Amino acid sequence: MAHHKSAKKRIRQTLVREDVNKARRSRIRTFIKRVETAIETGDASKADSALRDAQRELARGVTKGVVKAGTAARKTSRLNARVKAFKQAA
Numbered sequence: 001m002a003h004h005k006s007a008k009k010r011i012r013q014t015l016v017r018e019d020v021n022k023a024r025r026s027r028i029r030t031f032i033k034r035v036e037t038a039i040e041t042g043d044a045s046k047a048d049s050a051l052r053d054a055q056r057e058l059a060r061g062v063t064k065g066v067v068k069a070g071t072a073a074r075k076t077s078r079l080n081a082r083v084k085a086f087k088q089a090a
Contacts, residue, residue: 024066031057035079039086047083054079 002008031054038047055076061067 021064021066024061024064028054028057028061028067032075032079035083039082042090044087044090047086051079051083 002011031050034050035047035054038050058067058072058076062069062072
């Protein structure tokens, strides 16, 4: 356990950051799921708008340091490919 005042403060700050980052990661997952459910339900316009929202949320996660840039790019690319394939099939 920390004994110094600065170390105790750092522990408190870390706990707060963990909560914020956890919420942000959860929010990103929610936006990704919205794209997937829109594809499953067969709604192309909803899938497009959900994809745009998910891309924004992933980019925000990168700037906040919650998600690495490559991870966000990969997820965005795969979502985009799924929506594109869905629209061509429909």
